[in-house]
């Protein structure tokens with residue numbers, strides 16, 4: 228596996244791969260890799276001839292300096308893990324390589340970005356769009372793989388690809404969960420003992436709530452999920468929304484949409500965790 232840190236060296240290798248006629252599968256990450264990421268790499272491996280993974284903690288998508296400083300980083304471990312799943316190229320640039328000049332672009336994703344993560348993390352999706360579009364410029368992939376855990380991010384990236392008329396297929400991949408049900412996230416490794424013990428109750432409550440869809444109103448279900456999670460020591464719901472899976476706008480009644488997704492953000496102490504479940508998609 229190649230470990231490349233500069234745009235110049237990356238361009239040379241990309242030229243070689245393109246000339247050989249191979250298809251490129253790309254998995255952008257911020258490192259601190261876990262099984263969820265490795266599953267994305269395996270999917271890329273199956274679908275494409277040559278797999279590239281980027282590890283770059285993108286400062287532009289953090290609206291909180293403390294969160295950026297705390298974000299876990301372990302490139303050596305990431306490199307070792309990537310070797311086990313058949314990644315051909317690890318691209319791990321520094322900030323200057325990705326942003327030789329300050330990226331001042333302002334994207335407009337309309338109603339997709341004003342709710343949930345967008346509402347609670349102002350500027351976050353603009354930063355995500357900046358880095359992903361820049362990475363797509365450097366890595367002309369045929370397919371790029373993203374986890375459905377970041378449901379709203381996926382919608383924003385799909386919108387960005389459309390807006391910029393990019394020639395890359397975005398492949399959504401299912402959420403990977405720990406045995407306890409907790410959605411895999413690089414942030415899980417920051418959880419302290421009590422938070423780690425209780426965090427799986429987020430997924431349990433969310434998954435159990437699927438059984439209420441037929442019996443409760445949307446409002447009653449929301450109240451019940453929020454109350455159950457807030458009753459757990461050390462957990463505090465930031466938002467829980469039941470939305471249309473395309474527009475990401477909250478629905479009032481189950482009949483308002485045929486594609487209904489419940490999205491949640493919860494603080495476990497200082498660590499912010501997100502998760503979601505699809506209630507229906509028919």
Ligand code: PAF
Pocket residue numbers: 255256257283285288355358359377380
């Ligand atoms: O999902 C992530 O890890 C990041 O938001 C991404 C897509 C790698 C952009 O920095």
